[in-house]
Amino acid sequence: xxxxxxxxxxxxxxxxxxxxxxxxxxxxxxxxxxxxxxxxxxxxxxxxxxxxxxxxxxxxxxxxxxxxxxxxxxxxxxxxxxxxxxxxxxxxxxxxxxxxxxxxxxxxxxxxxxxxxxxxxxxxxxxxxxxxxxxxxxxxxxxxxxxxxxxxxxxxxxxxxxxxxxxxxxxxxxxxxxxxxxxxxxxxxxxxxxxxxxxxxxxxxx
Amino acid sequence: xxxxxxxxxxxxxxxxxxxxxxxxxxxxxxxxxxxxxxxxxxxxxxxxxxxxxxxxxxxxxxxxxxxxxxxxxxxxxxxxxxxxxxxxxxxxxxxxxxxxxxxxxxxxxxxxxxxxxxxxxxxxxxxxxxxxxxxxxxxxxxxxxxxxxxxxx
Numbered sequence: 001x002x003x004x005x006x007x008x009x010x011x012x013x014x015x016x017x018x019x020x021x022x023x024x025x026x027x028x029x030x031x032x033x034x035x036x037x038x039x040x041x042x043x044x045x046x047x048x049x050x051x052x053x054x055x056x057x058x059x060x061x062x063x064x065x066x067x068x069x070x071x072x073x074x075x076x077x078x079x080x081x082x083x084x085x086x087x088x089x090x091x092x093x094x095x096x097x098x099x100x101x102x103x104x105x106x107x108x109x110x111x112x113x114x115x116x117x118x119x120x121x122x123x124x125x126x127x128x129x130x131x132x133x134x135x136x137x138x139x140x141x142x143x144x145x146x147x148x149x150x151x152x153x154x155x156x157x158x159x160x161x162x163x164x165x166x167x168x169x170x171x172x173x174x175x176x177x178x179x180x181x182x183x184x185x186x187x188x189x190x191x192x193x194x195x196x197x198x199x200x201x202x203x204x205x206x
Numbered sequence: 207x208x209x210x211x212x213x214x215x216x217x218x219x220x221x222x223x224x225x226x227x228x229x230x231x232x233x234x235x236x237x238x239x240x241x242x243x244x245x246x247x248x249x250x251x252x253x254x255x256x257x258x259x260x261x262x263x264x265x266x267x268x269x270x271x272x273x274x275x276x277x278x279x280x281x282x283x284x285x286x287x288x289x290x291x292x293x294x295x296x297x298x299x300x301x302x303x304x305x306x307x308x309x310x311x312x313x314x315x316x317x318x319x320x321x322x323x324x325x326x327x328x329x330x331x332x333x334x335x336x337x338x339x340x341x342x343x344x345x346x347x348x349x350x351x352x353x354x355x356x357x358x359x
Contacts, residue, residue: 006218008221035356043343137331143257150259153259
């Protein structure tokens with residue numbers, strides 16, 4: 001065996017390693033992306049706008065007072081129970097759905113609620129109204145919005161799972177990656193219209 | 207075997223040819239990760255509320271940010287309800303002008319996709335947010351996002 005003494009370290013590939021690292025970090029570093037609860041405001045109603053009459057049973061009232069306490073449908077409730085209560089309300093399916101462009105949606109055949117007479121008729125008629133006080137803490141307000149949105153997500157995921165064997169969240173992601181896919185678009189639209197998010201913000205109390 | 211015997215003995219110098227590469231790498235790394243803050247905050251960095259149903263904001267150039275929180279300068283009081291637009295503390299009445307100004311910076315077909323991000327401290331009151339929201343509705347800036355950190359149950 002030949003004994004090599006003080007062989008020079010081969011540094012030729014050093015640049016490659018450096019570039020590899022550079023590319024690795026380039027790919028993995030996420031710039032702090034802004035995220036938030038998105039919401040679409042309703043348009044400003046015209047001055048002579050008369051709000052439609054909505055049956056009491058189709059409105060799910062959530063009030064938050066200035067001590068950040070919740071009143072849901074006339075009962076005090078902890079914020080943790082709000083999601084379940086909202087699910088029960090949206091998914092009740094006690095009557096006929098709304099009629100739009102002369103197409104009646106009929107009974108809710110995918111609802112699994114109690115079909116109670118005193119709760120909502122159909123998910124597309126179920127309105128959640130959030131009334132807060134001007135002095136309510138913003139953190140609580142967002143927590144309430146979050147709980148309500150989660151209720152919708154649970155229901156959408158369930159329906160999507162039943163129909164397409166894939167959760168709505170994944171379905172939506174797949175659609176986002178491939179916007180031109182008409183099939184996916186149809187599916188997303190269907191789930192969206194089956195459980196439309198109708199959360200309205202009532203004028204706050206003083 | 208004797209063919210491979212080294213002629214030189216003694217310590218070879220460390221090869222520094224790759225040093226520029228490393229330096230460039232660091233340079234690029236910091237160039238990429240540094241986010242430029244175009245507005246200096248006049249309020250304390252808002253402690254964002256947390257929520258699970260958060261969506262990422264896409265198209266940074268189409269996002270206008272309104273900050274709400276406690277002013278750094280105590281002459282504005284110590285409540286958490288100060289609104290910051292651009293570089294200064296403002297009132298809700300100045301929101302429409304701010305939005306219209308932001309709109310003028312993007313092309314017309316992109317205006318409907320503009321989002322207003324409200325970065326508010328979790329201790330601020332809903333009244334302030336509602337005031338801002340009403341003003342946003344007046345100028346038809348209907349897409350809003352309440353900035354929140356993602357939380358895992």
